[in-house]
Amino acid sequence: MLGKDDQAVKGAVDTYSFEQDFAQEKIADHGHGERTGSSFGAFFNIVCVVAGTGTLQLPWCLAEGGWVALLCVFLASAIAVFTGRLLIQCLYHKEGHRLSSYPDIGMAAFGVIGKYFILVLHYSISLGGPCVYISLAGGGTHDLVKEMVGITKAMWIIIAAVLVCIPFVLIKSMKEVAILAIFGVLSTVVVVVVVVAVGFIDLPNVESTHSLVRWENLPAAMGTICFSFGGNVVYPHVESSMKNPQSWTKVLFFAVMCIMTMYLMIAISGYFVYGEQVEAIIYDSLPQNPAKVTAIALLIAHVILAAPIMLTAVALELEDSFNITVENMGAAREFMFRALLRTGMVVLLTFPAVFIPVSKLMSLIGSFSNSLLIFVMPVVLHWRLFGFRSMNIVSLCACGVCIVVGVMACICGTQQSIASLIAYFSNPEEAGASMH
Template sequence: MATKHETKQPDTYSFEQDFENEKVVSGGHGHEERNGSSFGAYFNIVCVIAGTGTLQLPESLKAGGWLAALCIVLASAIAIFTGNLLIRCLYYRDGERLSSYPEIGYAAFGKVGKVIIQILHYSICLGGSCVYINIAGTSVYDLAKYANINVPMQVWVMIAAVLVCLPFVLVKSMKEVAILAIFGAVATLVVVIVVMIMGLLDYPNQATNTHAIVHWGALPAAMGNICFSFGGNVVYPHVESAMKNPQSFAKVLLFAILTILGMYMAMAIVGYHVYGDTARTPIYDNLPKNPATTTAILMLVAHVILAAPIMLTAFALEIEDGYDISVARLGKTKEFLIRGVFRAVTVAVLTVPAMFLPVGKLMSLIGSLSNSLIIFVLPIVCYWRLFGIRAMNYPALAFSAICILVGIVACVCGTKDAVIGIVEHIKNPAASTGMH
């Protein structure tokens, strides 16, 4: 019989194994009460992953050509595969559940592994939320400017930060933010539908646009942007920990990623087909200015304001667990005050770069440097370290090699492109604003 500290050696891993109805061990320190629904978990994943990434995919196809559409499909398959590996790593010891992604890093590689994963993990939670605050503020700024309302962009960003801060402070756990996720996912779907309809109606006016099958030199950087669009691993452990039926996580993840893939492919293919070499980020900048476009932008703003608290909650739960900021130790009033101040300060710190950095290149930097490693590489490496490389069958090993290769190439090439873009923006800030 396995002891608490005995490593659990599974049967040889296969793709089908994720969907077996295995009993998942509950518990582990930092574990939330398991009373969340699979339905809520599905919307948490869709809301966190889908959204802003959708709007930059047509430009990713512009950079990489039509072949970049296959990269989106590949990235979705990798997201499903490595997401399931990540959850399996949480249960590598019989009778015990690790609490977070950084804890998996510690179990696999000690303090060095934990620190590396924490840096990458938190850069996604915090950097992605910074991007969301920027997008909300700059999007409203563009609408206001179009309506001759002359309020500085930085003011709108600060207002967006306040709107993000309120649910982040008031809502404590992943189960409680599920209601936000439902509205956020619906908002994203509305954006996709509006942009597709408006783009197709505008197609007769875009006859001179050109397309390419592939741009090999730019394809790795495009893959870096695509990586940003699948950045959900940072919340998977917290989503799974709140599920009443955690053994359903693999199916929830599959349906969530397939939903996201459908929206992504529709947006990317229609956006690139209509606007070709003139496609911009965000894609609604290409659309005719009318009430439908305004609706899409407002729905986007709603999405990012609702999605940012989910990402920030994943970060906050780990910090609060690490410092034992709990009702049991502090009491309700003191716990709420300390938690509220910590979360409010977090949003305030993120607001400063959100007001001044070029968010398009920031998205690319986060996607290339952090997401490509957190999603494509580290779940596999940690799984091999905890269970052994022989714990996978040959098809899973072959796909793992593809994941790692894609992740490293996207990381190196995409990071280089993003850093160059940020340096150029610092030298000439007037050349780009917002997501441009």
């Protein structure tokens, strides 16, 4: 076993371990359905969930940290691949059996305390993220059409929740939700192209200043960049849908490289054109024209398409807990209970989206939860389940970097979020929700 783990940590998911698991036992998907999803579907699921969280903030990160912050993008990309691989390896720590979720890994490693610690962090992101998305989609639509349509912001948020709820109820598994992910990824690509093109067209009209490095703001910029690669909460469910799970590391690598490429395109162009005067959300720096409206509309489409993917990961776990399966209930009753559960989830998320500054609150929760779930816990859980000896010195050093970056991101992100909340409650009229 130690030899196999060495190979896994050096470069790829332990292919032999995967194959042995499937040869000995058709690993139960715990209500998630058969493994029939393609690697392309998994790729689009990852890109759709992850890319929307930071696409438009990266130019501001460079303005905060200077050109050196580009190195943070490469570092965060490498960490995302490394910890995403470790996390999936933890699902297969017991030969012949696959755990079903991130909290199950916590249970296997640290018992009930580990399970509920991970569960709190996991649900704060998996439920809080879609709540923010619903709020952003409704608020963004209201800002776009308020001069033409006399509907309140609260009503637009409810409409956005309905648009999220329909595919969430109708589409059962991560394999099927990949259809939404394809359109979500395409909308993000178009947003990047539009923002880059409009920015360079606006270049002659802008006077900008740039810095090589701004040491005082670099840690905060690093924290934001790291959060932009957060997707670990859905990885176990994406991998569980794959027909060829031994391809996980390859799929994850290409997905993160695609995300990194989009991030670099929009970060470099946005900072180059607008410099340190760039707004926290890059489209706020763009001139008023149809292209800017198109970018905002596509971003709204992206968050509406990404929300069902994150919610599906949680719904699968809850349906597993309540044994809501076709085998147990029959097709008609299974659909009815699944529809009730998922509709109830969206309704519960809509209330805070309408009545509280949820994006500000979730920024604080996410700063803490994301940093631990993305960078720290995969390393800690892997060490607990496989031991230090399963890794060579290079991998141990990489784990150390992950923990240091995670702790730094947690501290800096939490400080920023607290300051943002204080600013909001001090002057809520001027503090608007930002799109991630």
